[in-house]
Amino acid sequence: MIRDNLKYVQEQIKIHGAVANRAISDIKLIAVSKTKPLAMLQEAYDAGCRDFGENKVQELVDKMEQMPGDIRWHMIGHLQRNKVKYIVGKVFMIHSVDSLRLAEEINKESAKRECISNILVEINVAGEESKFGTSDLNENLNLLKNIAKLSNINICGLMTIAPFTENAESNRIYFKKLHDFAYNEAAAYLPNEPVLSMGMTGDYGVAIEEGATYIRVGTGIFGEREYTI
Ligand SMILES: *Cc1c(COP(=O)(O)O)cnc(C)c1O
Secondary structure, three states, rough: HHHHHHHHHHHHOOOOOOOOOOOOHHHHEEEEEEOOOHHHHHHHHOOOOOOEEOHHHHHHHHHHHHOOOOEEEEEEEOHHHHHHHHOOOOOOOOEEOOOOOOOHHHHHHHOOOOOOOEEEEEEOOOOOOOOOOOOOOHHHHHHHHHHOOOOOEEEEEEEEOOOOOOHHHHHHHHHHHHHHHHHHHOHHHHHOOOOEEEEOOHHEEEEEEOOOEEEEEEEHHOOOOOOOO
């Protein structure tokens, strides 16, 4: 099942990439494996996945210890400062940096471990109250400017979580907004070809058309999640 799902997602990446005239190699798939058992991650690994996304520190670290060492782990969930020490130097990228205080903590731990941490600044493009980060342009520019001063942090790009919707097209404006912000106002603080982490199972096609370089797909690969409360 996972193998077939991956094949389908890869085909969609090609189709939507072609619509926007983009090189397929510029669009990377992160398999979001939160709540899923190791056996399923292994299945995705065996089918070729090397990028995995998790949203909880403990779960990420547990899985990392038990999975092959060549996986790039992405922390995509809200990160508390007191948990930074468990993942710095271990994860490939932290997608969810939404405050200067969090960035400073990551910087401090990175200096301690003599490493540079790859991060993305999370932008709440739609300004939803339920989400982290802000949609305020000046606030985001200030945040980028201040994080850019931290010597053990490498700002690779931007990340956003678009609103939950049944209609992917309605999120197009938000993806476009993140792309435009990255290439205009924020360009001074980002690499020339910044990472844009945007698009999930319901809307990654549209995100690709608007410039996503990382798409984060969970349900579309592993099936629905069951949460026990
Ligand atoms: C869970 C999650 C995803 C994947 O969501 P799906 O709709 O299952 O593809 C992507 N990004 C973040 C930040 C998530 O928490």
